[in-house]
Amino acid sequence: MLAGLLLIGVASLGLMGLGATSASAATATPTTKCVADATTGCIQGTIKQSNGDPAVGVKLTIAGGDAPETLTTDAAGKWGVAITVAGPYTVTLDTTTLPSGETLDPSVTNPATVTGGLGRNTGTIFKLSGSGGSSSGSTSAPTTGDTSAATGGSVTWERFLQQAASGIRLGLLLALASVGLSLIYGTTGLSNFAHGEQVTLGGLLAFVLANQLGLNLFLAAFLTVVVCAATGYFQDALIWKPLRKRGLPNTQLMIVTIGLSIALQYAFQFFIGAKTVRIDKANPVTVEIGPITLSVQSLWAMGIAVAVIILVGLFLLRSRIGRATRAVSDNPSLAAASGIDVDAIIRLVWTASAGLAGLAGVMLGLVLNGVNWQTGLQLLLLMFAAVTLGGLGTAFGALAGAMIIGMVVELTNLVLPGDFKYATALLILILVLLVRPQGIFGRRERIG
Numbered sequence: 001m002l003a004g005l006l007l008i009g010v011a012s013l014g015l016m017g018l019g020a021t022s023a024s025a026a027t028a029t030p031t032t033k034c035v036a037d038a039t040t041g042c043i044q045g046t047i048k049q050s051n052g053d054p055a056v057g058v059k060l061t062i063a064g065g066d067a068p069e070t071l072t073t074d075a076a077g078k079w080g081v082a083i084t085v086a087g088p089y090t091v092t093l094d095t096t097t098l099p100s101g102e103t104l105d106p107s108v109t110n111p112a113t114v115t116g117g118l119g120r121n122t123g124t125i126f127k128l129s130g131s132g133g134s135s136s137g138s139t140s141a142p143t144t145g146d147t148s149a150a151t152g153g154s155v156t157w158e159r160f161l162q163q164a165a166s167g168i169r170l171g172l173l174l175a176l177a178s179v180g181l182s183l184i185y186g187t188t189g190l191s192n193f194a195h196g197e198q199v200t201l202g203g204l205l206a207f208v209l210a211n212q213l214g215l216n217l218f219l220a221a222f223l224t225v226v227v228c229a230a231t232g233y234f235q236d237a238l239i240w241k242p243l244r245k246r247g248l249p250n251t252q253l254m255i256v257t258i259g260l261s262i263a264l265q266y267a268f269q270f271f272i273g274a275k276t277v278r279i280d281k282a283n284p285v286t287v288e289i290g291p292i293t294l295s296v297q298s299l300w301a302m303g304i305a306v307a308v309i310i311l312v313g314l315f316l317l318r319s320r321i322g323r324a325t326r327a328v329s330d331n332p333s334l335a336a337a338s339g340i341d342v343d344a345i346i347r348l349v350w351t352a353s354a355g356l357a358g359l360a361g362v363m364l365g366l367v368l369n370g371v372n373w374q375t376g377l378q379l380l381l382l383m384f385a386a387v388t389l390g391g392l393g394t395a396f397g398a399l400a401g402a403m404i405i406g407m408v409v410e411l412t413n414l415v416l417p418g419d420f421k422y423a424t425a426l427l428i429l430i431l432v433l434l435v436r437p438q439g440i441f442g443r444r445e446r447i448g
Contacts, residue, residue, distance in 0.1 A: 034080035034121075035284050035295060037369030039276060041116045043089055044080030045123040047073055049102055054078075055128065059097045064089035064116075072097075086117045093126050105129045155414050158291040163410045165292045169367065171406025172305035174379065176360035178386045178398040179312060180353025186329030186393030187342075187349050188240070189250045193257040195383065196376030197264040198354050202228050202361025203371030204268060207277045217280060221362050225355050232354025236347050261377070268373035276370040279362070284369060301363040308359065309399060316395055325349060329393050378422070382409065385425040389432050391439030400440055404428075 034042035043062060047055040054077025061070045062081050073079045083089065092111035095104055104110055105127040112124040181195045202224055209220035239260075243253055284295040316322040327335040328345045336342045357376075364379075365371035386405045390397025405425055412424045432439065 034082045035286055035369075036119055036121055037278075037284070039084065039118060039278070039370060041083045041086065041118045042080055042121045043083060043091065043114060043116050043123065044078070044121060045125065047077045047079065047093075047126050047128065049099055050128050055099055055102065057097060058099075059094040061092045061094070062089055063092070083116045084118070087115065089114055089116050089122075091124050098128065102128045159414060160411075161291050162293065163413055164407065165294060167407035167410035168403070169294070169298055169302050169406070170410055171403035172302050172309070173360055173363050173367065174382055174386055174406050175309055175399045175402035176305055176363070177357045177379070178383045178390075178402045179309070179395050180349075180356045181383055182387045182390070182393060182395055182398035183325070183329065183349045184353050185387065186395075187325065187332070187346050188244070190240070190257070191250075191254050191384075193254065193380065194261040194264060195353070195357060196378075196380035197261050197268075198228060198231070198357035198376065199361040199364065199379060200268060200371065200373060200376035201231065201264070202358030203279065203365035203375055204272050204277070204361075204373075205358070206279045206362045206365055207272075207371065210279055211277070211281070220279075221359075224362055225359050228358025228361075229351050229355030232350040232352070233347065235354070236350040240350070241343065241347075265373055265377065272373060274373060276372040278370050279365040280369075295367070295369075297366040297369075301367050304359075305363065308356070312356075312395065313399075321345070321348065381422060381429075382406075382425050385429040385432075387439075388429055389439055391441035394439070394441045397439055397441035 034040075034044050036042045047058055049055050054075065055073055056075055056077060058073045058077075058079075059070060060072070060079055061068060063069075064087060069081055071079055071081060090111045090113055093104065095110070098104070106129075108125070108127050110126070112126075114122050114124050116122045177195065177199050180198075181192060184190060184192050184195070205224040205227055206220050209215045209223055210217055213220075215223070239256070240253070243256070280297070284297060286293050286295050287299060314322075316326055324335070324340045325345050325348070327338070327340060328342055332342050335345075361371065361376070364375065368375075382405055383402075386401035387398050388401070389404060390399065390401030405428065408424055408428060409421045412421045416424075
């Protein structure tokens with residue numbers, strides 16, 4: 001048990017760097033790219049000359065929703081504006097500010113009307129024509145928040161790399177929560193439908209500690225992980241162990257987890273409300289790595305997730321308790337006959353899984369720049385898809401499945417609207433069950 005809590009505590013220490021970099025990140029070179037989050041949407045794009053060079057200093061006026069705003073393209077030809085009201089917007093390009101020899105292509109509608117939404121990017125293409133040919137201004141993919149692709153934009157190499165980076169980020173954070181879900185199934189055979197609420201609890205607890213109680217971000221995150229781990233411990237002690245001792249089948253226990261999930265959702269709404277809240281209210285600072293733009297919080301979250309996943313892997317492979325955990329996951333009866341305290345291992349798994357889910361909630365709250373009562377519920381399908389794809393009950397399978405699901409979900413936005421991205425996880429889940437029900441790392445078992 002001490003090893004499990006120590007593992008979770010070490011993971012939280014990485015968040016110190018997140019608070020420490022806030023001051024230094026503020027001195028980073030500002031970008032004109034808008035960052036979409038739970039309360040903000042973006043209208044943005046890139047305008048290039050017909051020869052491929054950026055169109056610098058082109059003026060655009062965006063009207064609708066908020067007060068009209070005039071902006072100019074930067075040295076890379078990029079432009080972007082943040083919106084806080086969803087609805088139609090009119091984007092007007094001042095043709096008198098176009099570079100010499102460039103004109104709008106006759107096929108372009110100017111002004112253009114776009115429908116902006118919160119938590120996603122929306123863009124429009126202004127195609128320029130000149131003596132050297134033609135080029136279109138491509139829209140930029142979102143950097144944080146709902147990573148939906150800009151509507152109406154073509155598939156470009158820049159958008160592909162941006163969505164791939166977002167997929168890696170989603171996969172890593174999804175893996176933090178999915179590993180615990182897989183271990184719970186492996187050691188108890190229980191599909192925990194309340195696991196998503198553990199993720200929500202982590203994000204909302206961090207919000208309360210950091211904003212309502214005024215604690216610094218590091219301390220709030222550390223206490224959040226500890227409290228979430230404690231909830232896992234007491235869940236098993238007060239609910240799941242007594243029910244296991246009564247010999248209840250896993251189907252009935254699964255129904256209990258569904259009821260617990262609903263009860264927790266209403267509890268979150270009662271105490272926090274249905275609104276989206278932000279753990280860190282400071283505006284995110286972005287970092288550009290070639291064509292990829294990510295927030296500082298995203299980079300730290302990805303780094304911490306990698307470190308924690310490595311520690312979990314080493315714990316399962318190298319430590320005595322880790323080997324005992326894998327033994328219980330493989331065959332609880334044989335593990336008990338070998339002298340392993342199965343109940344103690346299951347208690348440790350519940351504790352560590354809840355702590356990892358809480359850490360994932362904190363990270364998601366920072367990356368998405370917002371968390372609400374149904375954040376975990378929205379991710380539950382992705383977590384089950386990742387666990388099923390990797391192999392039920394296998395921690396490393398959950399990691400591989402989470403990375404695949406994260407990449408597929410985000411890359412889907414290149415060809416489909418953002419609202420459809422979660423449906424791809426359901427499609428993958430169905431295909432896996434039809435083709436390889438045991439998953440990537442699972443093994444065939446005889447039924448009946």
